[in-house]
Amino acid sequence: MDQILVSILSNRLKAIGRQMGVVIERSAHSPLLVEGRDFSLGIYDSTGNLIEQTEYIPILGYAASPGVKAVVSYFGDDVHEGDVYLHNDPFTGGNQNSDWKVLKPVFHQNECVAWTVITAHQADVGGAVPGSYNPNATDLWQEGLRITPLKIYDKGKIRNDVWDLIIGNVRLPIVGDDIHAMIGGCTVGERELKILFEQYSKEIIYEAVEEIFNSTERMAKKIIKGMPNGTYSASWIVRDDGHNHEAEMKIDVTIEVEDEHITFDFEGTSPQTKGYVNAPYPVTLSSVMITFFMLSEQEIAHNEAVQRCITVNVPEGSMLNPKYPAASGFGNHLSDQVCSVIMLALSEALPERITAGWNTLLSSIINGYDSKKEVAYVDILLNGNKGGSGGTHGTDGYDHIGLIASGGALAAQDPEMFEMVNPVFLTKYEYSEDSAGAGEWRGGLGVDTAFTFLDDGGQASIFGDGATEDTRAPGTLGGKSGGINSIELFYPNNQVYKTHVKDLVSDIPKDTIYKQTAGGGGGYGDPTKRPVEKVAYDVRCGYVSEKVALEEYKVAFQDTKRGIVDSIRTQELRQTV
Secondary structure, rough: OOOHHHHHHHHHHHHHHHHHHHHHHHHHHOOOOOOOOOOOEEEEOOOOOEEEEOOOHHOOOOHHHHHHHHHHHHHOOOOOOOEEEOOOOHHOOOOOOOEEEEEEEEEEOOOEEEEEEEEOOOOOOOOOOOOOOOOOOOHHHHHOOOOOOOEEOOOEEHHHHHHHHOOOOOOOHHHHHHHHHHHHHHHHHHHHHHHHHHHHHHHHHHHHHHHHHHHHHHHHHHHHHOOOOOOEEEEEEEOOOOOOOOEEEEEEEEEEOOOOOEEEOOOOEOOOOOOOOOOOHHHHHHHHHHOOOOOOOOOOOOOOHHHHHEEEOOOOOEOOOOOOOOOOOOOHHHHHHHHHHHHHOOOOOOOOOOOOOOOOOEEEEEEEEEHHHEEEEEEEEOOOOOOOOEEEEOOOOOOOOOHHHOOOOOOOOOHHHHHHOOOEEEEEEEEOOOOOOOOEOOOOEEEEEEEEEOOOEEEEEEEEEEHHHHHOOOOEEEOOOOOOOOOEEOOOOEEEEEEOOOOEEEEEEEOEEEEEEEOOOEEEEOOHOHHEEEEEHHOOOOOOOOOHHHHOOOOOEEOOOOOEEEEOOOOOOEEEO
């Protein structure tokens, strides 16, 4: 096929995806979508194969594919123009109860030729805890509304009985608003695809898609061929299953690189947990794909064809592929550990491609009643959970980037908006000194956050990891580990409560101060090889203390105000900054 035409059609598909995303950003109501951009979207062929995706949040990219295929298979020929479908069920291809998919078929000449799909995190999906992260859950029904493949519009007409049932089982009207925005985004994609099919025909577009797939497969095979053949293994520890705060789970991976094919085998991973620390298979699959793209060091299309040369084996009944009806609300966030254990396994084979460990997410969802507005509120603390990424060969880690599964795409809330939508007063939000792991290329900095509750009766659902020495972001090739995560509540009666990493804190009184530290990323390489002037800059900016500069980087400061440094490495005056 004419490669210029293939390129034109490929870029048209990308542009359609971007248009769908703009609709969500401009018409959704929840801060999760408008500010956090916690959504992803894709264009699929008639059988549910991924053609093109725009990953505002990478973990929602490949994690959506199994659910799309489940919906397409479930309805079979009972698909009509104007239909709209809804889905979230982790046991029919979904990744998390809170991540809802809206799907819309695209028809051309009375034939379904494609699907537009948007996956987005909802502010609430029912269940026992507002915000739907329930650390006490032991099955999926305790976490929220389970939506198996469901038709909510039939031939262009809303099914009010179905709609009322769904929205009647969530706490916040904003969820209905966001679903309408998602339908709007899918409709824009449908409109633009119709124009494309009218302009070029189904045969030409499908031929172009196959060309794109073949090109993607060739590129993926070339990337894998550039990796040394061999078998590589690593393990990672996860703490606290939500019920037993002392619980220790393990993620094992064995990676086999053989010419143009790579296999990721998670045999040996701990069995599924009693609590919600379980990742449905789509989460594990998407985490593998995220890490593969990070290691590829080049742009490559994110479509179905990449998986032609990648095999992912995950034992059923393990915490990375749990059996029905396991709770799995925390599962998305095991992507931090999955990505990191793959990096660790390949650190010897690909030392200049891997990064040191990223900060493992520790976050909160706060909820309660706003007495001034006389409404309930629920909000994920996007700002406070944004730790640093790991350093890598040639560059420091990114500061305040957040979990690896979002690749930095999960935007932080504007501090003023945070105060406007919640009854809180923000008192601190800044880089956390000494949070970054030392290295020739240091890790990214984490953040310190503090705010005060302005109403009684608040609740905080805590979820994450990284609060112990063995779970903080590790350094690599001589680099040091990043800082430790922590959340503390300072009550008006002077009591202090340090939360567990999986916790549910209720009846938080007015004037309670919430303090959180998100640790930094691990360092890469020997810290004593870091140029003195870079250490001096970090100290001057407040990123690194003089104490850590001396202990880890072996750099002493004679006169901080003037920035004169005395390097212990040479025992002589080195530089004025």
